[in-house]
Amino acid sequence: MSPTVRSRLLASGAAFVVGFILANYGILRVAGPDRWLWSAIAVVLMATGAIGVIISDSPRRVSVWAIVGFELMVAFTLVPLLWTFSVATAPDLATPTAVLPQQVDWSVFGDAWGDSTYWNALLASLLVGVLATVISLLVGLPAAHAFVQNRVPRGRQLYLLVVALLLAPAVVFQGAIADQLRSLGVISWRLAPVLPVLVLTIPLTIWLGVAALHNLPWTLRDAIRVEGGGWRDELRSFVLPIIGPNVLLVGLLVFIVAVNDVTAGAVMTSTESSRLLPATMLLVTGDLTYPSGRVAAMGLLLLIPALVVLFAAPRRILHLVGRTYR
Amino acid sequence: MTDIELRNITLDLADGSRVLDDVSLEVPDGTNLAICGPGRAGKTTLLRILAGLADATEGDVLLGGVVSNRVSPRDRNLSMVFSDFLLHPHLDTYDNMAFAALLRRIQPEDEIDALVEEVADLLALTPVLDERPAKLDDAQRQRAAVGRSIVRDADGYLFDEPFAAQEPRLRGHVRSVTVQWQADLERTSIFATAHPEEAVTLADQVAVLNLGWVHQVGSPREIYDKPADLFVAGFMGSPAMNLVPATIEGSTLRLPFAEVRMDADMAEKVGDRTVVVVGIRPEHCFDSSKSESHQLAHPVHIEGRVDDAEWGGKTQAVYLGYEIDPDIEDQLTAIEDDFEFDLFHNFFVAQLSSDSEAEIGSTVRISVSAEQLHLFDLETAERLRAPGEIPEPEPEPDTEIETASDSEADDVAELAADQAPGDTTVLTAADIAAAEDDPEATATYDWMVDWEPEPEAPKEAPKFDWMPDKDDQPDS
Numbered sequence: 001m002s003p004t005v006r007s008r009l010l011a012s013g014a015a016f017v018v019g020f021i022l023a024n025y026g027i028l029r030v031a032g033p034d035r036w037l038w039s040a041i042a043v044v045l046m047a048t049g050a051i052g053v054i055i056s057d058s059p060r061r062v063s064v065w066a067i068v069g070f071e072l073m074v075a076f077t078l079v080p081l082l083w084t085f086s087v088a089t090a091p092d093l094a095t096p097t098a099v100l101p102q103q104v105d106w107s108v109f110g111d112a113w114g115d116s117t118y119w120n121a122l123l124a125s126l127l128v129g130v131l132a133t134v135i136s137l138l139v140g141l142p143a144a145h146a147f148v149q150n151r152v153p154r155g156r157q158l159y160l161l162v163v164a165l166l167l168a169p170a171v172v173f174q175g176a177i178a179d180q181l182r183s184l185g186v187i188s189w190r191l192a193p194v195l196p197v198l199v200l201t202i203p204l205t206i207w208l209g210v211a212a213l214h215n216l217p218w219t220l221r222d223a224i225r226v227e228g229g230g231w232r233d234e235l236r237s238f239v240l241p242i243i244g245p246n247v248l249l250v251g252l253l254v255f256i257v258a259v260n261d262v263t264a265g266a267v268m269t270s271t272e273s274s275r276l277l278p279a280t281m282l283l284v285t286g287d288l289t290y291p292s293g294r295v296a297a298m299g300l301l302l303l304i305p306a307l308v309v310l311f312a313a314p315r316r317i318l319h320l321v322g323r324t325y326r
Numbered sequence: 327m328t329d330i331e332l333r334n335i336t337l338d339l340a341d342g343s344r345v346l347d348d349v350s351l352e353v354p355d356g357t358n359l360a361i362c363g364p365g366r367a368g369k370t371t372l373l374r375i376l377a378g379l380a381d382a383t384e385g386d387v388l389l390g391g392v393v394s395n396r397v398s399p400r401d402r403n404l405s406m407v408f409s410d411f412l413l414h415p416h417l418d419t420y421d422n423m424a425f426a427a428l429l430r431r432i433q434p435e436d437e438i439d440a441l442v443e444e445v446a447d448l449l450a451l452t453p454v455l456d457e458r459p460a461k462l463d464d465a466q467r468q469r470a471a472v473g474r475s476i477v478r479d480a481d482g483y484l485f486d487e488p489f490a491a492q493e494p495r496l497r498g499h500v501r502s503v504t505v506q507w508q509a510d511l512e513r514t515s516i517f518a519t520a521h522p523e524e525a526v527t528l529a530d531q532v533a534v535l536n537l538g539w540v541h542q543v544g545s546p547r548e549i550y551d552k553p554a555d556l557f558v559a560g561f562m563g564s565p566a567m568n569l570v571p572a573t574i575e576g577s578t579l580r581l582p583f584a585e586v587r588m589d590a591d592m593a594e595k596v597g598d599r600t601v602v603v604v605g606i607r608p609e610h611c612f613d614s615s616k617s618e619s620h621q622l623a624h625p626v627h628i629e630g631r632v633d634d635a636e637w638g639g640k641t642q643a644v645y646l647g648y649e650i651d652p653d654i655e656d657q658l659t660a661i662e663d664d665f666e667f668d669l670f671h672n673f674f675v676a677q678l679s680s681d682s683e684a685e686i687g688s689t690v691r692i693s694v695s696a697e698q699l700h701l702f703d704l705e706t707a708e709r710l711r712a713p714g715e716i717p718e719p720e721p722e723p724d725t726e727i728e729t730a731s732d733s734e735a736d737d738v739a740e741l742a743a744d745q746a747p748g749d750t751t752v753l754t755a756a757d758i759a760a761a762e763d764d765p766e767a768t769a770t771y772d773w774m775v776d777w778e779p780e781p782e783a784p785k786e787a788p789k790f791d792w793m794p795d796k797d798d799q800p801d802s
Contacts, residue, residue, distance in 0.1 A: 217410075217412060217415065219408065219410065219412055220412050220414065222374075222377075222379050222399075222408070222412070223406070223408060223412040224429070225378075225379065225398075225399040225400055226377045226378070226379065226399045226400070226402075226404065226405065226406045227400075227405065227406075227425065227426035227429050227430070227474075227478065228400045228403070228426070228429050228430045229400060229429050230400060233429060237414060237425075241414075241416040242414075242415065242416065
């Protein structure tokens with residue numbers, strides 16, 4: 001038995017066992033319509049196991065482990081999303097009894113849209129996100145360019161430091177910055193959260209920027225210059241069409257991360273004007289007087305920009321992030 | 327249309343390393359120059375300095391006789407083909423080819439359209455004119471880059487390895503189209519290439535460059551016939567020239583596998599040296615058993631065991647192994663270290679006709695004219711003597727160029743005349759030597775390491791009744 005066949009059979013067995021456990025759990029312990037949800041996931045996994053056994057000897061390049069992993073990831077993503085949707089669309093702001101939505105009431109989205117708390121937080125998040133993104137791009141992209149062009153002495157060590165900053169718990173830095181802002185008396189300013197957000201977004205911009213600017217045909221500028229082009233031609237023929245899309249994408253990703261920065265939001269919760277959306281949602285989730293359906297609706301609304309970016313340029317995002325991981 | 331001149335160009339990097347060392351080149355208006363050298367020779371850097379994309383530490387760039395060091399790349403009106411093509415990824419082939427011409431805003435658009443279509447047709451790019459570079463293969467991308475350059479009406483053209491990515495089938499065609507186009511327009515062109523055979527077919531003049539230093543500038547013929555030094559001799563030519571160390575003993579030049587009696591001119595060039603390097607081009611070697619070798623003037627015979635043979639259609643490259651004298655090897659290594667180039671090998675390459683018998687492991691006998699020998703100094707690596715520099719042999723016997731094998735050639739002719747009518751057997755020097763029991767002509771040298779005579783070999787030249795057996799011949 002070849003290692004590939006053994007691996008496929010092992011993955012098929014694992015999928016079947018997990019599916020079998022989920023099916024039993026769903027049938028025995030889950031009541032109501034959710035039993036079908038559990039059963040459906042179980043059936044998909046068990047079917048994957050069965051198909052995996054059948055194709056185990058196939059010459060085609062198929063990884064059964066990858067298929068099982070993808071199915072589990074979809075289940076772990078979709079179930080919470082379904083629950084959030086059910087909470088948001090439950091009639092009369094009642095707590096739903098099942099993950100699968102029973103009755104859909106769209107009015108809560110309108111309420112969330114008109115909620116001043118939501119709007120304040122959204123506005124603060126957008127302002128902070130835009131400003132942090134602009135500053136990060138202005139600071140981070142030249143740094144990334146310097147890394148790409150090998151113009152940084154001890155560049156490898158410095159780049160490692162950048163990655164280490166990304167991996168470090170942000171609260172270590174952001175808490176200290178919040179304390180400084182508090183002592184300066186500017187903690188309540190609407191744009192005050194920009195500083196703690198930058199702790200995360202600048203290293204992220206450099207990291208993504210290196211991936212985005214790497215492998216670009218920089219010497220194309222030489223060709224343009226030799227062929228008689230000036231800086232306008234460089235801008236028109238190199239910067240805008242070749243660098244532009246990558247920079248735009250880095251900006252969008254950094255913006256989304258800035259808006260979603262929960263830690264920065266959490267350390268800047270002293271006043272409502274500077275409170276960011278993720279922090280607001282965290283706070284109101286524990287507040288029993290605040291309708292949970294509206295919080296769920298806010299979360300779903302916040303998801304929209306990320307989905308738009310993802311579906312607008314899926315290949316470019318995969319290319320960019322793939323290169324970053326390489 | 328312009329003269330291009332580089333005057334004493336030197337480029338030192340920040341780390342102190344020298345990339346170009348006092349390079350001076352002149353390309354008259356409307357002519358071609360090929361800068362030929364191996365990797366790290368400085369070819370690309372030189373072109374970039376010419377184009378204005380890099381600055382020299384010292385020296386001047388003259389365009390049309392005017393020092394242009396401070397002139398921006400766009401104002402030099404030179405077009406350049408880069409070795410990595412540098413096509414615009416967001417433009418299709420057509421737009422890429424028209425790009426440079428459109429950028430100058432000098433040629434009318436109708437003219438550019440017609441030129442692009444004509445050049446695309448010549449370069450076999452018409453089917454992919456609507457495709458972006460990502461859809462093209464490297465050869466097509468390179469042709470598009472060449473097309474972009476020649477569509478534009480520039481004063482001079484710089485080509486950095488412009489044909490390296492071309493498949494053999496199209497390489498010659500693209501080269502010919504490019505050179506012909508330049509010739510028709512009477513434009514000045516400089517080609518940088520690592521391929522000697524390309525350099526000599528491309529250009530009116532060839533500059534051989536290595537490690538930032540120009541070894542020789544001359545016509546392809548000059549470079550081939552009279553290489554200035556060991557590097558030029560070893561680099562220019564395909565296959566490369568055999569460079570074999572030889573010791574001098576009196577008036578005899580002793581190679582590891584042959585001896586050559588020096589004439590007065592050769593002896594004068596050699597002077598009081600005890601060791602020189604002898605250069606023999608593989609294509610100047612002939613199979614001694616073939617009639618063409620009998621026409622050689624002052625033949626030198628080389629015999630050795632075939633280590634390898636590469637069949638190449640009309641010809642074959644035959645590799646004969648030999649041992650390099652360990653006492654000389656250090657000096658050879660020092661020269662190779664200086665040039666950072668592999669010049670000396672422990673095999674001799676002969677380019678023989680493909681119908682020559684050269685089975686691996688068998689013994690072949692090769693003839694080369696003594697007049698085709700190049701001599702180089704082992705200390706300075708410079709040329710002492712080239713074939714074209716040999717004076718005509720004088721009638722006096724004491725000044726006649728005489729090699730150890732001269733008498734053999736005469737004997738071959740004499741014996742051939744004595745052959746019976748209709749007998750087409752090709753007589754080899756071995757036959758004659760055996761016939762006359764001449765120990766020197768059939769001498770077995772130390773370098774014939776593994777050679778064992780095989781009396782029963784089926785392909786051995788036929789013997790006459792009156793010839794003694796080879797085994798009976800005395801060894802030297």
